[in-house]
Each structure stands twice: as structure tokens, then as C-alpha cells.
Amino acid sequence: MNTSALDPFSNTSYPTAVLTSLPSGASFVRYDPSGRYIAGGRPDGLAIIWDLDTKAAVRYLEGHVKAVTSIDWSRNSRFVLTTSKDWNIIIWDLTSDTDPPRRFTTIRFDAPVLSASFHPRNMQIVLVLLTIGEVYLVDLRREHRGRVELVESEDEEAYKQRSALTVARFDPSGKHIFVGTSHGSVLVFNTRTKLLVARYKISGAGVMRGLGFAKFGRRLITNSSDRILRQFNLPSQYPSQLEEDDQELEPTYRFSDPINKVAWHNMSYSPGGEWLAGGSADPATHKIYIWDISSDGQFAIALDGGREPLLDVSLMSLRNYKWHPKAPAIASTTISGNILLWHCPTPERWGAFAGGFEELDENVEYEEHEDEFDIEDEKELAARKEREEDVEVDVLGVDDVPDALEEALRREAKDDDVVWAESEPDEDRKGWKMKIVMVDDDMQ
Amino acid sequence: MDDTSSESDNSSTEEDPEIPEKAQAPVLSVQSVPPPAPSSPKPAPVVRAGNGPHYELRHTLHGHTDSISAVKFSPDGVLLASTSNDTIVKIWSPATGELIRNLAGHTKGNSDISWSSDSTYLASASDDHTIRIWDVDSGLSTRVLKGHSDSVFCVNYNTSSTLIVSGCLDGDIKLWSAAKGKCMKTLNAHLDYVTAVHFNRDASLIVSCSLDGLIQHVQFSPNSKYILSTSHDNSIRLWDYQTWKCLKTYTGHTNNKYSICACFSVTGGKWIVSGSEDNKVYLWDLQTRNIVQVLEGHEDVVLSVATHPFQNMIASASCKPDLGIRLWVDRGPPASSAGPAPPAPSAPSAASG
Numbered sequence: 001m002n003t004s005a006l007d008p009f010s011n012t013s014y015p016t017a018v019l020t021s022l023p024s025g026a027s028f029v030r031y032d033p034s035g036r037y038i039a040g041g042r043p044d045g046l047a048i049i050w051d052l053d054t055k056a057a058v059r060y061l062e063g064h065v066k067a068v069t070s071i072d073w074s075r076n077s078r079f080v081l082t083t084s085k086d087w088n089i090i091i092w093d094l095t096s097d098t099d100p101p102r103r104f105t106t107i108r109f110d111a112p113v114l115s116a117s118f119h120p121r122n123m124q125i126v127l128v129l130l131t132i133g134e135v136y137l138v139d140l141r142r143e144h145r146g147r148v149e150l151v152e153s154e155d156e157e158a159y160k161q162r163s164a165l166t167v168a169r170f171d172p173s174g175k176h177i178f179v180g181t182s183h184g185s186v187l188v189f190n191t192r193t194k195l196l197v198a199r200y201k202i203s204g205a206g207v208m209r210g211l212g213f214a215k216f217g218r219r220l221i222t223n224s225s226d227r228i229l230r231q232f233n234l235p236s237q238y239p240s241q242l243e244e245d246d247q248e249l250e251p252t253y254r255f256s257d258p259i260n261k262v263a264w265h266n267m268s269y270s271p272g273g274e275w276l277a278g279g280s281a282d283p284a285t286h287k288i289y290i291w292d293i294s295s296d297g298q299f300a301i302a303l304d305g306g307r308e309p310l311l312d313v314s315l316m317s318l319r320n321y322k323w324h325p326k327a328p329a330i331a332s333t334t335i336s337g338n339i340l341l342w343h344c345p346t347p348e349r350w351g352a353f354a355g356g357f358e359e360l361d362e363n364v365e366y367e368e369h370e371d372e373f374d375i376e377d378e379k380e381l382a383a384r385k386e387r388e389e390d391v392e393v394d395v396l397g398v399d400d401v402p403d404a405l406e407e408a409l410r411r412e413a414k415d416d417d418v419v420w421a422e423s424e425p426d427e428d429r430k431g432w433k434m435k436i437v438m439v440d441d442d443m444q
Numbered sequence: 445m446d447d448t449s450s451e452s453d454n455s456s457t458e459e460d461p462e463i464p465e466k467a468q469a470p471v472l473s474v475q476s477v478p479p480p481a482p483s484s485p486k487p488a489p490v491v492r493a494g495n496g497p498h499y500e501l502r503h504t505l506h507g508h509t510d511s512i513s514a515v516k517f518s519p520d521g522v523l524l525a526s527t528s529n530d531t532i533v534k535i536w537s538p539a540t541g542e543l544i545r546n547l548a549g550h551t552k553g554n555s556d557i558s559w560s561s562d563s564t565y566l567a568s569a570s571d572d573h574t575i576r577i578w579d580v581d582s583g584l585s586t587r588v589l590k591g592h593s594d595s596v597f598c599v600n601y602n603t604s605s606t607l608i609v610s611g612c613l614d615g616d617i618k619l620w621s622a623a624k625g626k627c628m629k630t631l632n633a634h635l636d637y638v639t640a641v642h643f644n645r646d647a648s649l650i651v652s653c654s655l656d657g658l659i660q661h662v663q664f665s666p667n668s669k670y671i672l673s674t675s676h677d678n679s680i681r682l683w684d685y686q687t688w689k690c691l692k693t694y695t696g697h698t699n700n701k702y703s704i705c706a707c708f709s710v711t712g713g714k715w716i717v718s719g720s721e722d723n724k725v726y727l728w729d730l731q732t733r734n735i736v737q738v739l740e741g742h743e744d745v746v747l748s749v750a751t752h753p754f755q756n757m758i759a760s761a762s763c764k765p766d767l768g769i770r771l772w773v774d775r776g777p778p779a780s781s782a783g784p785a786p787p788a789p790s791a792p793s794a795a796s797g
Contacts, residue, residue, distance in 0.1 A: 393670065
């Protein structure tokens with residue numbers, strides 16, 4: 001809301017300094033879409049939600065008995081999904097008054113769950129990846145209830161020969177599901193029909209480790225076992241069925257460390273897609289590499305987080321990134337369980353304390369203004385002031401901040417895919433509030 | 445129907461506001477130099493258009509035994525809290541005027557209170573150097589925030605109620621975590637009493653004011669684009685804090701001794717409401733700056749006023765020896781006033797922020 005108070009040139013910069021560190025035991029963290037909370041998963045099965053205003057833990061999600069493997073937030077932050085090696089996926093409802101919060105549902109599989117995510121339009125559709133290399137789409141809606149495995153082809157011989165699936169993501173519109181395989185290819189499925197619509201072969205990539213999107217799904221970044229991050233441009237439309245086999249996809253950029261040849265734990269675009277952050281898997285350092293996409297993918301800076309090796313890096317993925325006062329922000333976790341919160345230090349403007357005050361580096365000759373010492377008629381001054389004060393003032397109206405993600409979702413044509421995803425809408429409404437739970441003194 | 449409009453003529457003629465133009469040089473306060481107040485020699489007449497406010501006294505609440513320093517409606521509109529120099533915080537029902545609960549625990553007088561946005565907690569700032577957070581339902585103080593080294597003068601929650609900001613007599617401002625009750629930050633911003641602190645809507649800014657700038661009270665407008673300040677030169681000003689400009693000046697009341705707060709009334713017409721040292725409550729039209737109604741009845745200085753979040757209701761509280769809280773309600777213009785009645789202005793249009 002304070003768009004006008006923000007420096008228009010400081011927004012595209014990246015974080016450079018550690019604001020604070022939270023001792024937490026978490027192996028990874030994820031920002032919520034509003035930028036108010038951060039959720040972290042621990043190897044002992046506990047997941048914690050911190051409030052970023054106070055940097056204090058506000059909810060302890062106790063429910064898993066083995067390591068938490070992934071966390072996802074619903075688009076309005078009301079629901080949180082945690083997956084674990086104990087074969088369970090739990091969806092938590094944060095509107096409940098209790099701590100730990102009420103469970104919305106628990107989904108159980110017969111293998112450890114590696115990751116899961118909400119459909120961007122409807123949190124009742126969940127994409128699940130199991131450690132045994134299978135991907136399922138779970139639909140919790142009454143009408144469409146069920147779980148479907150996503151497979152390359154129905155053919156039984158081919159099914160036995162198939163390569164393991166190693167990463168699965170919805171694209172930002174939720175229309176398609178991108179799946180990476182252990183043989184270096186990316187499969188694209190239609191979410192509604194569950195049919196394979198495209199298959200990309202990425203030569204030399206090896207095992208796919210991670211996928212990321214920017215520019216509302218027109219840009220894809222992949223992380224693979226050959227230690228190179230590749231950026232691709234994606235088409236805006238896909239056919240309804242697989243038309244040509246195995247397309248080659250040429251990367252527009254390749255990001256790597258040519259000297260140390262480090263592998264990447266994961267990577268993330270800045271909310272507007274202007275820069276890319278990669279978390280280096282160097283076992284001795286805590287380094288986050290930043291490349292500036294807007295200036296030809298140039299390497300910009302390596303953030304050094306000290307001696308504790310990095311485990312995971314996460315960016316604030318804001319719906320309203322254009323105006324958020326704290327954006328951009330990065331959170332990284334260390335191997336000893338600390339969360340480092342990175343921010344852009346704002347220079348203190350002491351000139352802001354007095355109107356018309358200017359800070360000078362050296363002395364300047366003062367030139368008085370033409371009318372500076374004119375004696376004006378007081379009556380006239382008062383009358384002028386009186387006239388000036390007749391301006392209408394709106395004390396209620398709030399500038400409508402364009403919600404970038406919502407806007408993009410709304411602009412999309414209402415085709416079958418959108419209608420399907422939005423039937424039986426979820427309860428993830430805007431404007432819900434998390435109840436303040438007073439912490440007892442002895443719990444700290 | 446006490447039509448008291450014409451009686452305000454005798455109120456503000458007694459002294460021409462001495463404008464402290466360059467008298468003080470406050471370095472750190474936001475409002476540094478007040479612009480010349482429109483020094484109208486004769487008091488602003490009460491302009492009563494057909495769609496002006498028509499507040500009438502509904503209840504008088506007695507119970508406090510010392511000067512009342514603050515009244516606040518809960519954000520859900522169900523309760524009214526008041527506090528006073530007698531150390532007690534009282535919870536009232538604004539609908540019936542009944543006393544519901546006393547919150548006792550402070551050892552010295554209180555200066556300010558603030559509701560959490562879910563209306564379950566109340567923070568009170570006291571001269572015993574502490575802030576207490578009360579669970580209003582149970583009446584127990586769930587937390588005592590210790591850390592200030594002098595009387596705490598003002599307190600406020602942020603919109604999500606995760607933070608509390610407080611101002612102290614020694615010029616310090618402290619930021620607290622509401623859930624843990626721990627001080628997170630101390631701002632040494634002022635050189636004198638911090639008289640008011642307030643968060644903007646998304647808690648990205650805090651506005652504070654202090655006696656080092658002779659400002660009595662300051663707050664953000666409901667949309668957080670402007671700030672409203674009251675100062676000891678008998679005027680209330682609306683500022684655009686991004687351009688440094690004073691947009692509106694409201695005069696006609698008396699305020700040169702006490703810390704009197706003003707507030708926005710946005711449930712019907714848009715008014716500015718303030719107490720006054722001539723024992724009255726003044727209502728100005730936000731845009732035209734004319735006094736549109738004067739509420740009389742209090743027998744001493746009216747220190748604090750509050751507006752209901754979505755009904756046309758004003759609470760005002762007074763010093764010793766009056767010690768009453770008065771609830772005023774606007775039910776629209778009296779039916780007998782004119783033949784063709786103007787459209788009812790009292791329909792609640794927007795809840796305040």
C-alpha cells in the first residue's frame with residue numbers, strides 16, 4: 001500500500017545481508033504467498049510456522065513421525081500441506097484456534113512421500129511425488145474424488161520400462177503438470193485429462209532434480225545432476241495430446257559455477273523473474289549465487305552466509321511482490337538447523353526527519369530564493385491557506401494494489417481446464433485471520 | 445433535542461492562538477513546524493446543513509473515581525473499554541450502558557488502552573512503568589510487559605495484533621511481540637514525553653509524536669495515507685506525510701493544556717471528533733472544516749473521545765469532578781425539523797480501518 005513511499009529504483013535489487021537467524025532445527029523453509037509467515041520442516045517430523053513481524057514461532061504442526069520432506073502453502077495462506085517420510089500428507093487449517101491447528105485432511109500413501117503441492121486454483125487438488133518415482137494427482141472434491149497415477153503411456157510393456165519420476169510441479173496456471181525423470185527428460189501432462197501432452201529431452205542433463213517457473217509459466221528453470229541450471233522458454237499453448245515425440249529443448253541460459261563445479265540444492269526465481277538465486281551444495285560453505293536475468297543472465301553476486309553449510313534456499317514468492325515492503329527476501333537453512341533471513345538493508349534517511357532538509361557532502365554557497373524574505377500580508381497568507389485547504393481529502397479509499405498472480409489467473413480464458421479446476425471451489429478465502437495464541441512463559 | 449449550535453460563539457474568542465512558529469526547533473518529530481493556523485478572529489460558526497450529524501446523548505456511564513484518560517470501542521463494536529487515573533480498566537456494554545467487568549492489577553494510574561483486532565485482548569499502559577495485556581473475557585491479565593523505565597503514556601496494537609508499540613515519558617518507544625510479551629526493539633526517537641504512537645495498516649510504519657514538538661496526539665487515517673495530529677495551539681491538523689503538507693486545519697475548540705485526542709468518524713458523514721478544554725465535544729466536517737455539531741453535557745475537560753467502528757456512536761470521557769463517560773448516538777435528523785426530510789445520512793457505509 002505504501003507504493004508511493006517506496007524508492008522506485010530499489011525494488012529490483014536483491015537481498016545482500018542477513019537480517020536475523022532463527023535457531024529452529026528446520027532443514028528447509030517456505031514463505032507463504034502474503035510474505036507474513038514462513039514455514040519450516042524438521043527431520044524429526046515437526047513443522048513450525050513463524051510470524052515474520054515478530055520472528056516468533058506461532059504454530060507447531062505436530063503430526064508426522066518421520067522427517068518432513070516438503071511444505072506448500074495454499075494461495076491465500078489459510079492451508080498448509082506437509083509431506084513426510086512416514087507416508088503421510090497432512091493438510092492443516094490455520095483458521096482453527098488451537099495449536100497444533102486442526103487437520104483439514106490426511107492423505108496416506110504406501111511409500112514415503114517426497115513432495116506435494118496444491119493446485120494454484122483449488123487447494124483440493126494435490127499433486128504428489130513418492131520416493132519410489134511415482135506421481136499421483138489426488139482430488140479431494142466430492143464430485144471428482146480419487147487419485148490417478150500420471151504415466152507416460154498406457155502400454156504395459158512401456159510401463160515396466162519407464163524411468164523413475166524425480167520431480168513434479170504444477171505450472172503457475174495449474175493447467176499443466178511438469179514432471180522430471182531420472183533420464184533427463186521433462187514430461188508435460190494436462191491436469192484435467194491427465195494425458196501426456198509434451199515430452200522434452202534435455203541432452204546431457206542426467207537426473208532431473210528441480211523445476212521452477214517465472215513469468216507465469218512462460219519460463220522454466222531446471223536443476224539436474226550435471227550441476228547446471230538451465231533456463232528454457234516455454235510455448236504458451238500445448239496440444240491436447242502428444243503430437244510429436246521427444247522434442248529437443250534448447251536452453252536460453254545455462255547457469256553453473258565453472259570453477260568450483262558445485263552442485264545446486266535448489267534454485268528460485270525472484271517474484272518478478274528479474275533474477276535467479278541458486279543454493280550451492282558446497283559441503284563447506286553457505287553460498288547463494290544470484291544471476292541477473294534482466295541483464296542477460298549475468299552472474300551478479302554470491303551471498304556468503306558464513307560457515308554453516310547450506311541445505312536449502314527459498315524466496316519470498318509474493319502475490320503482490322510489486323509493492324511488498326519487505327520484498328525481496330530470501331531464507332536459507334543451514335546444516336545445523338538455523339534459518340538465515342536475508343534482506344535488502346535500507347539506508348537510513350535522516351533527511352526524512354525534517355521537511356526541506358538536505359544532506360550535503362560538502363559546503364555549498366547558499367543562494368536565497370527570490371521571495372524567501374519577502375514580507376507577505378498575513379491576511380493574504382491566511383486566505384491562501386484557507387483556499388488551499390478546500391481540497392477534497394479521501395481518508396478511506398485504499399489504493400487497489402494489483403495482485404499479480406490473481407490478475408494473471410483472472411485474465412486467463414475460461415476454458416475447460418479452468419472450469420474443471422474451479423468447480424467445487426475451496427474454502428481458501430482472502431482476509432482470514434490467524435488467532436493470536438499467547439505463549440506461556442515456561443514454553444520458551 | 446438540545447440544539448446547542450449557536451452557543452459555541454463564546455468558546456474560542458478568549459485568546460488568539462499564539463502560533464509557535466519558530467519557537468521550538470524539534471529535530472526528530474515528524475511534524476516539525478506547524479504552518480500558520482488560519483487565525484480567524486471570530487469563531488467559526490456552526491454550519492448545520494440538513495445532512496449534518498445529529499448526535500444525542502444516550503447513556504452516561506459512571507464508575508471511575510479519577511480522571512478518565514482513554515475510551516476505546518472494541519473492533520467488533522460489542523464492548524467499550526475505558527481507563528483512568530484510578531488504575532482500573534472498565535469494560536462497558538455500549539448498547540445498554542452497563543458495566544460488565546473491572547480489570548484491576550495496575551498499581552498506578554493508566555494513560556492509554558488498545559484493543560487487539562479480534563477484540564479478545566486489551567493492552568493498557570500505566571504509570572507503574574508496565575503494560576498489561578488482558579484477556580477481556582476472563583478479566584485476567586495474561587501478560588505484563590516490563591521494560592520501560594518511566595510511566596508508559598501510549599500503547600497500540602498493529603492490525604494483525606502480532607505487535608504492540610508503546611511510548612514512554614522518557615522519550616523511548618518500544619516494540620513488543622504480543623504473543624511472547626518480549627520487547628523486540630527500543631527506539632530512542634524523542635526528547636520528551638511520547639504522547640502517541642500508532643501503526644499504519646500493514647505495520648510498515650509507526651507514527652509517533654512527543655511534547656518535544658508540542659504535539660498531543662497523532663494517528664493514521666483509516667487508509668493510512670494521512671495523519672491527524674492535535675497540538676497545543678488549539679488546532680487539529682490533517683497532514684499528508686509524504687509531501688509534508690498540512691491539508692486541513694480544524695479550529696474552534698480549546699486545547700492548550702491537556703493531551704486531548706481527536707478521531708475520525710466515518711460511519712455516516714465524514715467527521716473529525718475531538719474533546720475540548722471548554723467541556724464540550726466538537727465535530728467538524730472533514731472536508732469543509734466547519735464545526736457541524738457541538739456536544740454539551742460534560743462538566744469538565746473532555747480528554748478522550750472514540751467512535752464506534754460501524755455505528756453512528758461517539759463515546760466521550762471527562763476529567764474530575766465529572767468522571768462520566770457519555771455515549772452519543774446519531775439516529776438521523778429529528779422528524780419534526782423540516783418537511784421534506786433529507787435522505788437519512790446515518791446508514792453505515794464503511795467500517796473504519
